[in-house]
Amino acid sequence: MLDFYNWRRRNALAAEPNSAHRALARAQARLASMGGRLFLCTQNVDDLHERGGAEAVTHMHGALLRARCTGCGHGFACRGDILRADPCPGCARTGTLRPDIVWFGEMPMHLEAIDARLREADLFVAIGTSGSVYPAAGYVMQARSLGIRTCELNLEPSDNAVLFDEARYGPASGTVPAFLADLGLA
Template identity: 50%
Template structure:
């Protein structure tokens, strides 16, 4: 493997599933337990904020019971290794958990938001929070009651930091997709963007995704197995 200095990685639910995070698309997953219209849309929040707060309270509580797996830890090792030789790693994640950070990674873009953050729907202020929330809470900035909502990108809303994502994609030697279905846009379109720029592409996934044919190389297996192996190859190059 040739030496790589600037790598951009997109991660999806597959990398966190091995840590025990319930995924929306799995059989018996959250999509089946709660209609997305109720808990993952602005309209659902407006109709029943208590239901939405309770749903994300459960997800936040579940997050406290899981740990980063070998794939998360390997990516943090890769970040440090690339930095030591003057390179960089940017992780763009569709996941709303903080397992990348728990595993030691620092340069993480949460394009769909994160469970450990709240957003005031009135003034736009964001702040870190690991506690339960309710419709009776007030924003810590503007003090308006019922201002806080989960800092999550719901259906119909624009993903975060698209300009920054475009910038790091333009500088990448390699684009890697880990544990994604290739079904959710705009994240699913990043491989096509990488190809347009002439960037090498690699997929690491449990099984072939909808966009596997777009990648220069595809390696299949559990993230906890194949990601550390690939990281070792990159750092040894």
């Protein structure tokens, strides 16, 4: 299993942020300068939002460039391979390190913070999602129940596309910057 995630980590480090990542970072900065906030939450485990310039990103499925110890819970930045023989920097045990990401069957991270930010929102936008992985797929219903406008920006309609007030389809590198421009956040 570690080999698979080591390969994924190397691929993530070789990837570059696209225009959607950069547009979201600019919108986040622009809103902050106006006294607002763009809460950027992702199911992705890479750091492309951060490298695209985003200041604050909530990774509900964890971060591939972090590791944690299953023995003591110590978490730390990790840009290289994780090996079974590596000792935990917190407790020095070996064979206990894993990527700091959520695996199937595990609870996503930061759910309380996500729920709190959603209750404060005036717009909910889902970008590039299948609409089938819960609890994330349920946030559109939660937003609707709170009277929040919803929008899907996706390559094609998601499994829950009918729940959104608005939708724009096409590559995120085009739809995200255009949508943010229409909001005056480009």
